[in-house]
Structure formats: C-alpha cells, structure tokens
Amino acid sequence: MHCLRDRPEERELAAALLRELQLPVPKEADARWEFTVSAPDPAFTLLSVVDALVAEQRALQVNWSGHRPPSPAVADADSLSLEVKPAGRRGWFRLDGALELDAVEMALAELLDQARRGRRFVRLAPGQWARISETLHARLEALAAVCRGRESLELAGFSGRAVDDLEALGVRIDADARWTQLRERVRDAAHTPVEPPDLLKCALRSYQQRGFEWLVRLTAWGAGGILADDMGLGKTVQALALLAHRCALGPALVVAPRSLLFNWRDEARRFVPSLDVRTYHGPTRAQQLDALGPGCLMLTTYDIVARDTEALGHIRWASVVLDEAQAIKNPLTRRAKAVFALQADARVALSGTPIENRLEELWSLLEAVCPGLLGPRVAFREDFVLPIEGDQDHERQAALARIIRPFVLRRLKGEVAHELPAREMVVRRIPAAPEHAGHYARERQRAVAETRQLLASEAEGAQMKVLAWITRLRMLACHPGLVDPGWTQGSAKLDFALDHIRALVQNEHSVLVFSQFTRHLDLVRAALDHAGLDWVRIDGRTSSAKREAAVRTFQSGTVSVFLLSLKAGGVGLNLTAADHVLLLDPWWNPAAEDQAADRAHRIGQRRPVTITRLVTAGTVEDDILALQADKRALVAATLAGTGAAGRLDGAELAALIHGSDTLRADLEGEIPFGRGAASTPKDAGTSTDNGWG
Incomplete structure (x- = not known):
C-alpha cells in the first residue's frame, strides 16, 4: 500500500x-516546529486556546509531558477588598487591601503593580495562578494610574472615581467617614x-x-482644573463667573502676566462691579492686604508672587x-514654586496652550491646580514623558489622556x-535678492561646519550654541541688517511687509x-515713519500705562x-x-x-480675519514651518488622547541649520532661495490653509 x-x-x-x-509560523522549510512560551x-x-480547540472536537491530539498545568482560577470583583483611610496630608487617603482566592492572598500594592505592567495572570503562590477578569483588570489599571507609591499606596481625593468604579463593579470597600463624605460631595456637585x-x-x-x-x-x-479653551x-x-459664585467664601487671587492686569481690572469692574477689585503691585502693595475678606478680588503678577511668597502664602484664599x-510651565522656576505654595480652597488655571513644547509643561500646570494628580515629576517623566515623546507609545498616551480628562x-x-x-x-514665500541670498548661504555654510563639530565632540553647551546659530540664521532670513550693522541692501521681506501694510x-x-x-x-517702524503711516507699539519695555493707552488708541480706530x-x-x-x-517671522512653537x-x-x-505669514523661501524658516506640525501633534495627542508626539534633540536642531532636502538641492544648483531669479513681493509664492490653527 x-x-x-x-x-x-x-x-x-x-x-x-x-x-x-498565536504562535509564529516558521518560514524555513526545514525548521523545527518547536516553541518555548515562558x-x-x-x-x-495558549492553554486556554488549546482547551477550546479540544472542546470543539477538532482533529487535534494533545500529548502532555507529565501532568497538564492547572488552569488558573478566575478573580472577579468579589475576590477583592479595599480599605480607605485618611493619609497624613490634607485631601489624601491611604489605600490597603488584598485579592483573595482559595485562602491565598495577594496584597493590593502587588496587584496594582501587575496591572501597571499589563499582566492579566498573576502568581498567588508557587504553582497557583489567578486570571484577572477583563473588566476588573481595566478598573485596576485605572486605579494604578492615579495611586502614588509602590508599597504604601496613597490616593488624592479628587481621583476617587477609580475607587467608585471598583465599588460599582462589586469590590468590597471599607471606607473612613471622611472619604464617604467627600464622595457624597462629589455626587451632589454633579x-x-x-x-x-x-x-x-x-x-x-x-x-x-x-x-x-x-x-x-x-x-x-476641592478639586482644581485647567480651562484650556481655544x-x-x-x-x-x-x-x-466662578469668582462671583464663590465670592462669599473668602478673598480671591488672580495671578496673571503684568501686561494683563489692566484687562482683568476692567473686565472685573464691567462684569462683576460689586467685587472689591485691588491690584497687588508696586512699592506700596502691602497695604492692599489689609482687611481682606469675602468679596475681595486681588490681582497680581507671577513675578510678584515669586517675590512675596511668604506674604501671599500665609493667606487662605477661597x-x-x-x-x-x-x-x-517650568516647575523649577521661582515663580512656579511660589504658585505651588499658595494656599487655596479652589484652584483654576486658564491657558489656551497648556502644552507648548513638552509634556512636562502639563505636569507643572496640573501640579498647581491638582497637586499630586500626576505623581512626582521624576515618576511622571519615567511613566509618560519618555514612552510618549521618545517611543511614541500610544497606550501610555491614552492612559495619560484618561487621567487628565476630568480635570481639563x-x-x-x-x-x-x-x-x-x-x-x-x-x-507668503518671498524669494530673497541675490545679495541677501549669497550672504545667507555663506553664513549657513559656516553654521553647518561648526554644528557638525559640536555634535561630534558632544561638548558641554553644544545645544545652546546650535540654538544660537539658528537664531542668527532666522535673523538673517528676515533682514541681514539684524546681524550685520553695515548692511545697506534692504530686505525683500521688509519691502513686501511695507507694501502689504500700506x-x-x-x-x-x-x-x-x-x-x-x-x-x-x-525696521518696520522706521519704514512706516518714512511712508507717513501712524502706528502704536507694544514690546517687553512698554509700561502697563503705555500698553493700556496703545490698546485703547488702536481699538478706537485712531x-x-x-x-x-x-x-x-x-x-x-x-x-x-x-x-x-501679519506674522513677520515663524517660530517652531505654533502655540505662540x-x-x-x-x-x-x-x-x-x-x-x-486674514493671517499672513511671511517666509523667506529656502531658508531655515521653511524648515520651521514643517516642525510646527510636530508641536501641534503633541497638544492634540495628549488633550484628545490619540496620536504621537515628539520633541527636538540636538541632532534635530542641527538639521534645521543643515537644511531640508529641497533647500540642499537648491543650494547645490546655485539657486540660493526659491526657483529662478529673485522677484519682487508681487511675485511671492502663496499658499492658503483655511483650517490653520
């Protein structure tokens, strides 16, 4: 046969x-079909799939070497118990508890550590395993994300929803009266x-x-939040409206950039005229702290808070x-530390740009309004910043979005x-005149040579020197006179700006x-004066009074x-x-x-409203526009919970100087900027994006 x-x-x-x-299929014809799954x-x-195939009476023969490993017991909500007690600091609670199956326990801290690692199967004892049900595992992951500590677990009261969700699932909760009262306040408020x-x-x-x-x-x-509206x-x-709602509870403090104090004063007097509005600024500001009480609204600046940390920090603000x-956004600055030290029953941050460049900025803002929500800064960096910014880890991105969603x-x-x-x-991409183009090309070649040496040497301060070169090239792209005082040839960008304004x-x-x-x-001001056009101006040297006058003059149409x-x-x-x-020069932070x-x-x-951005074609400004897309992704990914984010390292900064592939091709073809000869502003390239921003 x-x-x-x-x-x-x-x-x-x-x-x-x-x-x-769920095993890999060998590609080689003579490969041994043996697999180790540890x-x-x-x-x-694998065991559960094998059991399912056998149960379906498929043509499958299973031979065990020795005894078949026992199937793990299933751990549901009724296997878990939690205990919630007040911790040593205001608004925080200590968590304890255990998972119990077949008279064997696993401490809550160990269980949450397994959840952080994404493990559904946990080892209770030698040879004894438990499978955490899918629903319970998801709730444990949520609790692990907001708990602080690895052995002694603590939870901020404003993160209590994770415990509520476990209780709703059937987990036994033994809670202190203060916890119960807090959760009742949360439910009542909702x-x-x-x-x-x-x-x-x-x-x-x-x-x-x-x-x-x-x-x-x-x-x-008692929670705080970030109002991050556009x-x-x-x-x-x-x-x-919130301050008016809470004014009977005690004095309120608004901290803002100095340039906005007059705006806050005017808006408060216009919309809530019954408030006692005071400005805590100037050499006699200490007098403004006299007789503070309900109905008082104090306005001050971040710099004053940093200077008067003790005086303002001793007051309990409603x-x-x-x-x-x-x-x-930088938690290491004096102003950030001073804001963290303020005592308040309610804290709110206002920012249309809660993330401008890096995720760590979000940590600082939330630490100011919800202290402890994202854990210690070092842990936040390890748990979220490095995986998201370095590895584009979508799961960590989504986990962070879930944590912050109730508070943003x-x-x-x-x-x-x-x-x-x-x-x-x-x-508007504006080609430079030949003299300008040649000047820029020579400086860029110097920058390329120096930054390559800097990166190769890994010298201390190399990144700052690269940034200095980028700033120099940006100024050259705008107008060579910003770098070379002897420059007399003008700038196509300035010519275009003046024609556009006129x-x-x-x-x-x-x-x-x-x-x-x-x-x-x-330079623009001098050109406007020469053309007989009136203007007003604000920069970092403008006093508050002159700033206010400039705004009123412009808004009146004068x-x-x-x-x-x-x-x-x-x-x-x-x-x-x-x-x-009219934006005269691009920057890689699109939020600004x-x-x-x-x-x-x-x-x-x-x-x-029409926003016109001027870009000198073929320069570092072109590459900055491309980088802005990455910065927008950082904001959208975190606040919406999807997408990837990135940040610039030294090599990427140097890439701005070395130029894009298109720029290098232009330079090698001896056409410094754009295609063809230099043109007048009327010939400048135009692109339109109605969805920008």
Whole structure:
C-alpha cells in the first residue's frame, strides 16, 4: 500500500493551527516546529486556546509531558477588598487591601503593580495562578494610574472615581467617614443645578455656561482644573463667573502676566462691579492686604508672587485663578514654586496652550491646580514623558489622556463659536535678492561646519550654541541688517511687509504686525515713519500705562497699524479692531503664533480675519514651518488622547541649520532661495490653509 502525502497542504493546515495558537509560523522549510512560551500571559492564553480547540472536537491530539498545568482560577470583583483611610496630608487617603482566592492572598500594592505592567495572570503562590477578569483588570489599571507609591499606596481625593468604579463593579470597600463624605460631595456637585450668579452682569453663551458649571462642580469638592479653551472663547468671563459664585467664601487671587492686569481690572469692574477689585503691585502693595475678606478680588503678577511668597502664602484664599498659566510651565522656576505654595480652597488655571513644547509643561500646570494628580515629576517623566515623546507609545498616551480628562476642559472655536467669522491663513514665500541670498548661504555654510563639530565632540553647551546659530540664521532670513550693522541692501521681506501694510491701510483695514525680534519691529517702524503711516507699539519695555493707552488708541480706530513683539503682545489682549494679522517671522512653537493671531479672531470680531505669514523661501524658516506640525501633534495627542508626539534633540536642531532636502538641492544648483531669479513681493509664492490653527 502506498500513501501519497500532500506536503504543501499539510504545512498550510499546520500553519493555520499555529496562528490559532498565536504562535509564529516558521518560514524555513526545514525548521523545527518547536516553541518555548515562558511568560505567564501568553503561556496561559495558549492553554486556554488549546482547551477550546479540544472542546470543539477538532482533529487535534494533545500529548502532555507529565501532568497538564492547572488552569488558573478566575478573580472577579468579589475576590477583592479595599480599605480607605485618611493619609497624613490634607485631601489624601491611604489605600490597603488584598485579592483573595482559595485562602491565598495577594496584597493590593502587588496587584496594582501587575496591572501597571499589563499582566492579566498573576502568581498567588508557587504553582497557583489567578486570571484577572477583563473588566476588573481595566478598573485596576485605572486605579494604578492615579495611586502614588509602590508599597504604601496613597490616593488624592479628587481621583476617587477609580475607587467608585471598583465599588460599582462589586469590590468590597471599607471606607473612613471622611472619604464617604467627600464622595457624597462629589455626587451632589454633579447633580446640583448651577445658575449664573446674580452678581454677574452679562449673559454667558451656552458653551460658557457649560464651562462655568464645570468649574463650579469641580471646585465644590476641592478639586482644581485647567480651562484650556481655544484662544478668544472667553476664558476670563467664565473665570469671573466662578469668582462671583464663590465670592462669599473668602478673598480671591488672580495671578496673571503684568501686561494683563489692566484687562482683568476692567473686565472685573464691567462684569462683576460689586467685587472689591485691588491690584497687588508696586512699592506700596502691602497695604492692599489689609482687611481682606469675602468679596475681595486681588490681582497680581507671577513675578510678584515669586517675590512675596511668604506674604501671599500665609493667606487662605477661597479661590485662586492662574491666567496664561503656561507662565509656570517650568516647575523649577521661582515663580512656579511660589504658585505651588499658595494656599487655596479652589484652584483654576486658564491657558489656551497648556502644552507648548513638552509634556512636562502639563505636569507643572496640573501640579498647581491638582497637586499630586500626576505623581512626582521624576515618576511622571519615567511613566509618560519618555514612552510618549521618545517611543511614541500610544497606550501610555491614552492612559495619560484618561487621567487628565476630568480635570481639563478644552473646546475649539470650530466646535462652539459658530458665529465667529471666517479665519484664513496665507503663507507668503518671498524669494530673497541675490545679495541677501549669497550672504545667507555663506553664513549657513559656516553654521553647518561648526554644528557638525559640536555634535561630534558632544561638548558641554553644544545645544545652546546650535540654538544660537539658528537664531542668527532666522535673523538673517528676515533682514541681514539684524546681524550685520553695515548692511545697506534692504530686505525683500521688509519691502513686501511695507507694501502689504500700506495697501491694507489704504483699503480701510487694520493690521497687527508681530515679530519675535524687537529690532525687526524697529525696521518696520522706521519704514512706516518714512511712508507717513501712524502706528502704536507694544514690546517687553512698554509700561502697563503705555500698553493700556496703545490698546485703547488702536481699538478706537485712531490708528490702523499695531506693532507687537510676539512675547509681550501675543497673550491676553483683545484687539478685535484688527481684521488682518501679519506674522513677520515663524517660530517652531505654533502655540505662540496661534495666541498672537487670536488677538483679532475672538469673540466680538465681526469681520473675517486674514493671517499672513511671511517666509523667506529656502531658508531655515521653511524648515520651521514643517516642525510646527510636530508641536501641534503633541497638544492634540495628549488633550484628545490619540496620536504621537515628539520633541527636538540636538541632532534635530542641527538639521534645521543643515537644511531640508529641497533647500540642499537648491543650494547645490546655485539657486540660493526659491526657483529662478529673485522677484519682487508681487511675485511671492502663496499658499492658503483655511483650517490653520
């Protein structure tokens, strides 16, 4: 008798079985089909698949070498018990508990450590394993994410929802009376109707009312939050509504950049005139602390808080509002540490850009309003920053988004402010004149040579030197006179800017002109003077009084051109008299440019707004535009919970200097900037993106 074997068919059947068993299929024809599975989760998963195949009476024969390993017991919610007691610090609680199966226990701390590692199968004792049910495992992961400590577990009261979810699943909870009272306050706040306070003398838009309700409910039980609405949606009036709602509970403190104090003063007097508004600033500021009480609203700056840490830190504030809270994005600064030290029953941060460059900035803002939520800074860096920014770990990104979601409220203009007029973004790529192009090319070649040596040597301070070269090249791209005092050839970008501004003014438009460099604004100012065009200006040297006067002059329509430095004029101002914004030089932090553009495109604007960005073609400015996409991804990924994020290292900074592939091709072809000869501003390339920002 002869037996004919169909080896390809046999191999395909065997490969199909391996795929069902979640084992790799060998590619080599003569490979031995032997596999070692040692990790608990895949090993027990393999056993369960084998049992399922046998139960289905498939043509499968299983031979065990010795006894078959026992199947792990299933651990459901009724196998777990928790104990919640007050910890040593205000608002924190200590957690204890155990998982018990077949008279064997696993401590809660060890169970949460296994959950952090994503393990569904846990070892209770030698030869004895438990399988955590899928639902229980998800709830344990959520609890592990907000618990602090590895052996002695602590939980902030504002993170108690993770315990509530376990209790709803059937876990036994033995809680202290203070925990029970706190959770009752949380539930009451969630269901109590919230009406705008009578003291508020304006009508809130529907989304502003929802934001106000969110703030009231969050602060009612001692938590804090970040109101991260898009620029121009009225974060100030939502915060004032909260302060009016809480004013009877004690004095309130608003901390803001110095340039915004007059805006807060005016808005408070306009919308909540019954408040006793005081400004804590200047040499006699200590007098403002006299007779503080309910109904008092104190306005001050981050720098003053840093100087007067002791005086302000001894006061128990009913409410603290941190405006433009990205000012404390670096937790190591004096101002951030001083803000952390403030005593308050309720804390709220306002920022349209809670993340500008790095995830660690978000840690600082949340530490100010929800201390401990994200754990110690070192642990946050290990658990989230390195996996997300370094490895693009989507699971850690989603886990972080789940933790912060209850404490961050962010709405975009396109979602809620449908009445706002259109916002158009135009990019003008302007070819440089040959003399300018040659000057830039020579400097870039010097920069390439030096930065390559710096990176190769790994010398201390190399990254700062690379940044210095980038700044120099950016200034050269704008106008060589910013670097070379003897330069007399002018700049195509400045020529275009002047023609653009003149045309806007002649057609009865008003324009905001932004630059990173105050000396660039000096050149524009001189050109405007020569053309007979009036202007007002704000930069870092402008006093509060002159700043306020400049805003009022522009808003009244007396002048049509407002010159602003990106840092001093890019936040907090309401400049709806403008319907055009001119960004003279790009920066890789798009949040700063968005803030600037939204001085005009905000609630109260009735005309379409056009934002024009000027880019000298073929320079470092082109590559900066490409980098901005990565920065936007960092914000969207964390606040929305999806996507990847990145940050720049020394090599990536150097890549800006070395240039993109397109730029290198242009240079090698001896066409320094753009394709073809230098052109006038009228020939500048244009691209439009209506969805920018």
